[in-house]
Amino acid sequence: xxxxxxxxxxxxxIFVLVGAVAVASQWVLRASxxxxxxxxxxAVLATAQLLMDCFLRDRAxxxxxxxxxxxxxxxxxxxKATLWGTFEIWGWLLGMLVLIRIxxxxxxxxxxxxxxxxxxxxxxxxxxxxxxxxGAFIFGVYEQIMHVYWPESVFGDxxxxxxxxxx
Amino acid sequence: xxxxxxxxxAALAQPVPLGWLIxxxxxxxxxxxxxxxxxxxxxxxxxxxxxxxxxVNAIAFLIGVTTVGNTGNTFTSVLVAVPGGSGAQATVLxxxxxxxxxxxxxxxxxAFMVSMLGGIIGALILFSSIPVMKTIVRxxxxxxxxxxxxWGLSMIGTMSAGAPLKGLSAAVLxxxxxxxxxxxxxxxIRFDIDHPYLWEGISVVLISxxxxxxxxxxxxxxxxxxxxxxxxxxxxxxxxxxxxxxxxKWLVLRSAAIGTWVGVLPGLGSDVADWxxxxxxxxxxxxxxxxxxxxxxxxxxxESSNNAKEGGALLTTLAFGIPGSxxxxxxxxxxxxxxxxxxPAMLEGELHYIMIIIVALVLxxxxxxxxxxxxxxxxxxxxxxPFYVLVPIIVALTFLSAFAxxxxxxxxxxxxxxxxxxxLMKVTGWPRAPxxxxxxxxxxxxxYLWLSxxxxxxxxxxxxxxxxxxTLIAFTLLWPVWKARKAALTAxxxx
Numbered sequence: 001x002x003x004x005x006x007x008x009x010x011x012x013x014i015f016v017l018v019g020a021v022a023v024a025s026q027w028v029l030r031a032s033x034x035x036x037x038x039x040x041x042x043a044v045l046a047t048a049q050l051l052m053d054c055f056l057r058d059r060a061x062x063x064x065x066x067x068x069x070x071x072x073x074x075x076x077x078x079x080k081a082t083l084w085g086t087f088e089i090w091g092w093l094l095g096m097l098v099l100i101r102i103x104x105x106x107x108x109x110x111x112x113x114x115x116x117x118x119x120x121x122x123x124x125x126x127x128x129x130x131x132x133x134x135g136a137f138i139f140g141v142y143e144q145i146m147h148v149y150w151p152e153s154v155f156g157d158x159x160x161x162x163x164x165x166x167x
Numbered sequence: 168x169x170x171x172x173x174x175x176x177a178a179l180a181q182p183v184p185l186g187w188l189i190x191x192x193x194x195x196x197x198x199x200x201x202x203x204x205x206x207x208x209x210x211x212x213x214x215x216x217x218x219x220x221x222x223v224n225a226i227a228f229l230i231g232v233t234t235v236g237n238t239g240n241t242f243t244s245v246l247v248a249v250p251g252g253s254g255a256q257a258t259v260l261x262x263x264x265x266x267x268x269x270x271x272x273x274x275x276x277x278a279f280m281v282s283m284l285g286g287i288i289g290a291l292i293l294f295s296s297i298p299v300m301k302t303i304v305r306x307x308x309x310x311x312x313x314x315x316x317x318w319g320l321s322m323i324g325t326m327s328a329g330a331p332l333k334g335l336s337a338a339v340l341x342x343x344x345x346x347x348x349x350x351x352x353x354x355x356i357r358f359d360i361d362h363p364y365l366w367e368g369i370s371v372v373l374i375s376x377x378x379x380x381x382x383x384x385x386x387x388x389x390x391x392x393x394x395x396x397x398x399x400x401x402x403x404x405x406x407x408x409x410x411x412x413x414x415x416k417w418l419v420l421r422s423a424a425i426g427t428w429v430g431v432l433p434g435l436g437s438d439v440a441d442w443x444x445x446x447x448x449x450x451x452x453x454x455x456x457x458x459x460x461x462x463x464x465x466x467x468x469x470e471s472s473n474n475a476k477e478g479g480a481l482l483t484t485l486a487f488g489i490p491g492s493x494x495x496x497x498x499x500x501x502x503x504x505x506x507x508x509x510x511p512a513m514l515e516g517e518l519h520y521i522m523i524i525i526v527a528l529v530l531x532x533x534x535x536x537x538x539x540x541x542x543x544x545x546x547x548x549x550x551x552x553p554f555y556v557l558v559p560i561i562v563a564l565t566f567l568s569a570f571a572x573x574x575x576x577x578x579x580x581x582x583x584x585x586x587x588x589x590x591l592m593k594v595t596g597w598p599r600a601p602x603x604x605x606x607x608x609x610x611x612x613x614x615y616l617w618l619s620x621x622x623x624x625x626x627x628x629x630x631x632x633x634x635x636x637x638t639l640i641a642f643t644l645l646w647p648v649w650k651a652r653k654a655a656l657t658a659x660x661x662x
Contacts, residue, residue, distance in 0.1 A: 130556065
């Protein structure tokens with residue numbers, strides 16, 4: 001038996017499916033039957049997959065590759081750098097969430113574009129051009145045409161309300 | 168009928184309606200190309216303006232806006248793996264790998280050519296089926312629609328041949344995700360984790376963005392490269408794409424017929440037309456080992472069907488007054504507001520308006536494909552943009568699209584949570600498309616099953632349509648097994 005880190009995801013999927021079935025079993029049959037039937041089937045299939053991966057992986061590797069409904073992965077020239085890059089981009093995304101909370105979505109997105117592009121080597125001219133493009137899109141479509149009500153933010157609560165004379 | 172057709176043609180061949188048609192097409196293509204902007208949201212914004220127009224101008228403008236979104240949204244699906252709309256999800260599977268192989272121009276060119284052909288075929292089917300459609304649509308009740316959705320789900324096994332158990336489990340996960348929110352049959356609020364945000368369920372926009380767009384951008388950002396794996400674009404891509412469309416003419420015809428049929432059936436929606444066509448192509452075409460790796464047929468099938476679907480969707484909207492989707496419901500509202508009477512009465516008293524719609528549909532498809540085709544050359548260079556240009560722009564647009572789902576910050580949190588799930592699926596070798604297909608079909612499976620049981624008890628199982636579709640499902644499941652067995656026997660005989 002060979003348990004690999006990627007099998008943890010299969011275990012997670014089984015956990016989700018079993019959890020869904022357990023939760024659904026408390027509802028009336030009309031609301032739960034699809035979840036009970038399909039969730040149980042899904043849990044059995046995922047468990048079979050896990051067992052196959054643990055016990056028959058080597059045999060499966062020898063079988064000819066067959067098409068799967070999935071996009072091919074990028075060729076990994078430097079796995080260590082790619083792994084670090086993955087942590088980096090997740091850090092950026094989480095950082096953007098913090099920025100959204102502080103400045104609001106309408107300001108955070110252009111700021112993110114500017115900082116990200118500049119950080120990784122874009123010229124000032126290019127970084128500002130990209131920022132203006134996103135800014136113009138937000139202002140033109142979301143502000144002027146769709147009249148979107150932006151979510152609350154720390155910056156907005158502190159300053160914008162006062163500027164609008166609402167405080 | 169032909170007299171009404173010429174009457175419609177003459178009404179539309181005036182400078183003002185033509186101008187509105189062109190303006191509508193430009194807006195439709197633009198909305199389609201920008202994720203989250205097109206579709207019902209765009210139509211809702213434009214509706215008040217259209218309601219002030221004359222019926223002919225309103226038809227020209229609204230048909231232009233509504234029916235070409237699936238042409239425009241091919242750009243992002245092919246170039247950056249971001250499905251610009253629900254009709255372009257399956258295009259990602261082969262379009263994006265083609266872009267990475269340096270064949271973006273060929274993929275886009277083929278897509279726009281077959282979009283046009285598919286749209287025209289859909290319009291022709293709409294035209295020719297007006298006299299018989301009432302009978303056909305009435306023979307399709309909820310049991311047949313249930314079987315149709317099951318047929319869609321059964322295709323997942325075929326489409327994920329390399330990892331069938333993972334594919335089917337992912338599809339089940341998709342179905343379970345579709346059950347989140349209030350159950351209309353019982354009133355039970357399912358999987359809401361005590362938060363009102365989930366009462367309405369999860370938006371399909373969030374699912375497709377998080378399962379495809381963000382994980383692909385993460386992979387690109389982590390690698391710090393470009394979309395294209397090759398150093399330059401081929402020079403023959405444009406013509407090659409056009410030739411591909413005609414080389415696979417039967418596939419175009421089949422996919423367009425599937426798209427039109429899916430469009431005709433109320434409630435099935437555009438989300439599934441492209442998947443049905445993709446699955447059908449993978450099942451019926453020869454030498455499918457390159458599907459998912461950049462096979463042009465994987466672009467041709469969904470793109471032919473998602474535009475052809477518009478003709479079918481318009482048919483039920485106009486002939487029965489039954490809108491099959493949100494966009495069609497908005498269109499119906501606008502038509503009523505300008506003085507039209509969609510429904511059986513329109514087939515008799517206002518046939519020339521139906522003909523104007525058909526002609527506008529054909530012209531819209533030609534114009535949209537022309538506009539998009541003119542943009543293929545410059546657009547294809549997007550594949551060569553460095554990651555620090557593409558990643559921030561696409562991530563920002565994706566966040567904006569996600570926010571447009573419910574206009575709350577929770578949309579962004581759900582997007583990121585599901586993106587982590589999508590990314591883990593990608594790196595651990597789980598096929599992601601089945602989860603989207605399962606999500607799209609899940610709600611319909613449940614709805615039609617309960618409608619069938621409520622109306623017919625268990626007698627619905629013996630309806631002729633159900634039996635025919637049941638046979639089709641059995642064929643779908645057994646055909647790949649038979650094909651594999653035949654191939655194995657041939658290989659054995661050869662050895």
